[in-house]
Amino acid sequence: MNAALAASMSPVVRVWVNWMVAIFLVSILFTWKHTSARVILAAFILTIPVALLTWELSGNVHLLGISHLIVWLPLAVYLVKTEIAGNITRLKSAYGIYIILLLFTIVTSLVFDIRDIILVSTGMK
Numbered sequence: 001m002n003a004a005l006a007a008s009m010s011p012v013v014r015v016w017v018n019w020m021v022a023i024f025l026v027s028i029l030f031t032w033k034h035t036s037a038r039v040i041l042a043a044f045i046l047t048i049p050v051a052l053l054t055w056e057l058s059g060n061v062h063l064l065g066i067s068h069l070i071v072w073l074p075l076a077v078y079l080v081k082t083e084i085a086g087n088i089t090r091l092k093s094a095y096g097i098y099i100i101l102l103l104f105t106i107v108t109s110l111v112f113d114i115r116d117i118i119l120v121s122t123g124m125k
Contacts, residue, residue: 016109023098023105030095036082037095040102043075062120065113068106076106 009017024044030037051067058066083090083099090096119125 020105020109023102026098027102030098034095036079036099039078040075043071047071060120062116062125065109065116068109068113069117072106073110076103076110079103 024040027037027040027044031041047067050070051064054064054066055061079099080103083096084103087096091100116125
C-alpha cells in the first residue's frame, strides 16, 4: 500500500497528507482538557484500520477517501455541534482556532475524497 500511495502522490498531495496527519496529531496537546480532542484523536486512530480495510477490499488508492467519509464526516458534525454551535466566544482561544483549522482540513479533504470516489465509480480514474 505504501508503494502505491507514494507512486500516486504528487508533491502537493504529499504536503497535504502531511498537513492532515499533523493537524490531527495536534489534538494530543488538548486531550487533557477537552473531551472533543480525545474524540478527534480516536477518530484519527480509527481511520487507519478503516483505510487498510478499504485498501484490502478495493486495491485502489483513490478510494481511500471512503475511510474519511466513514470516520471524519461524523466527526465534523460532532465538532460543529459541540464546539461551534453556541460557543462563538470559545473560538477565539487556541483550541477554537485549532478546531476551525481542523474542520477546514476535514471539509477540504472530504470534497476531494468525494470527487475521487465519483471519478472512480464513473471509470475516469
